[in-house]
Amino acid sequence: MHFKDIIGQTTIKNHLIHTVKTGRISHAQLFFGPPGVGKLPLAIAFAQYLSCENPSDNDSCGVCPSCKKFAKFVHPDLHFVFPVIKADNKKPVSDSYIEQWRETLINKPYFTFQQWLEQLESQNKQASIYRDEATEIIRKLSLKTYESEFKTMIIWLPEKMNRTAANKLLKMIEEPPPKTVFLLISEDANSVLPTIFSRTTPVKIPAIDTKELANYLSEKYNIDHAEAMTISRMSRGNFAEARNHLAVSDARKEHLDKMKTWLPAMINKNIAECIEWAENTGALSREIQKGFLIYTLRFFREMLMMRTKNRSLIFLTEEEKEFAGKISHHISLKKIHNIQEQIETAHYHIERNGTSKIILLDLSFNLIRLIQK
Numbered sequence: 483m484h485f486k487d488i489i490g491q492t493t494i495k496n497h498l499i500h501t502v503k504t505g506r507i508s509h510a511q512l513f514f515g516p517p518g519v520g521k522l523p524l525a526i527a528f529a530q531y532l533s534c535e536n537p538s539d540n541d542s543c544g545v546c547p548s549c550k551k552f553a554k555f556v557h558p559d560l561h562f563v564f565p566v567i568k569a570d571n572k573k574p575v576s577d578s579y580i581e582q583w584r585e586t587l588i589n590k591p592y593f594t595f596q597q598w599l600e601q602l603e604s605q606n607k608q609a610s611i612y613r614d615e616a617t618e619i620i621r622k623l624s625l626k627t628y629e630s631e632f633k634t635m636i637i638w639l640p641e642k643m644n645r646t647a648a649n650k651l652l653k654m655i656e657e658p659p660p661k662t663v664f665l666l667i668s669e670d671a672n673s674v675l676p677t678i679f680s681r682t683t684p685v686k687i688p689a690i691d692t693k694e695l696a697n698y699l700s701e702k703y704n705i706d707h708a709e710a711m712t713i714s715r716m717s718r719g720n721f722a723e724a725r726n727h728l729a730v731s732d733a734r735k736e737h738l739d740k741m742k743t744w745l746p747a748m749i750n751k752n753i754a755e756c757i758e759w760a761e762n763t764g765a766l767s768r769e770i771q772k773g774f775l776i777y778t779l780r781f782f783r784e785m786l787m788m789r790t791k792n793r794s795l796i797f798l799t800e801e802e803k804e805f806a807g808k809i810s811h812h813i814s815l816k817k818i819h820n821i822q823e824q825i826e827t828a829h830y831h832i833e834r835n836g837t838s839k840i841i842l843l844d845l846s847f848n849l850i851r852l853i854q855k
């Protein structure tokens with residue numbers, strides 16, 4: 483993992499590189515911040531930079547033997563600890579699950595805790611960092627480094643560490659062996675045991691900058707910039723969330739069917755039909771509802787494009803184009819900004835577990851006012 487692989491986070495990258503150059507690397511750091519912003523990838527990139535035999539001013543080289551091992555997450559001086567489940571035939575320590583861990587890192591470096599649980603096939607079993615793990619950590623760090631100057635111990639989600647494990651580690655975290663760096667990655671710093679927290683240097687990792695995330699999405703997934711901006715804004719700098727939005731936007735056929743009921747009902751101010759629509763849509767999963775609202779945003783924007791720009795620029799399927807063509811002249815898009823705002827607000831409330839049926843009905847009433855000619 484290179485610094486250049488991480489989306490945005492320029493300030494943090496510069497800060498970390500600066501600590502290496504000035505020899506002021508704190509021996510126990512707690513990276514904390516919201517999910518999906520790249521805390522774990524940043525920690526790995528930092529560890530790789532520390533171990534690189536030929537680093538440049540702003541990144542590891544990618545070709546030295548150390549970097550090559552980092553690329554597969556198999557460097558002997560890079561250690562990972564993460565929550566695991568208790569299974570009959572396995573010791574509940576990270577090494578028992580290291581293959582799944584590496585695979586997940588390679589395929590989806592911005593994975594979430596939920597995705598990790600799915601990978602573990604946890605089936606509602608609790609995932610924690612158990613006492614045996616603490617013993618392993620102490621054992622590993624007491625050995626000499628194999629190949630690098632530095633040894634790095636990355637602990638993902640220290641808030642999942644049980645008290646016994648934490649107590650065993652206090653001394654080690656407070657006074658690690660020389661050239662050992664602890665990087666703790668937390669999504670909920672308030673739940674990290676205070677005895678652990680107080681022994682670390684906190685490094686706050688903020689949400690990814692909206693523009694930087696949008697640029698990345700637009701380039702990587704080949705979507706137009708306005709759409710990338712919308713997705714980025716709605717994901718609030720969380721790349722894992724942005725990826726969800728992109729995945730659900732694949733369900734556009736089903737979304738279009740919903741749109742075909744909803745838009746005419748709003749144009750005709752057919753309240754009964756709006757109520758029925760909100761009831762039906764509100765009964766679906768929140769993920770589908772959120773996906774539909776993203777789709778709606780795109781649909782309105784495309785209709786605006788149809789009127790103002792070259793038709794060939796429009797990113798609609800044939801069926802969508804046909805429907806948009808029929809309906810577009812019944813709709814006023816003068817207040818497109820307010821329309822978008824209303825949709826984004828509804829998305830926000832659905833995400834915050836508001837009552838979907840009410841939110842969707844409310845949205846319908848607001849849009850009826852805004853789109854009337």
Ligand SMILES: [Zn+2]
Binds near residue numbers: 534537544545546549
């Ligand atoms: Zn290197």
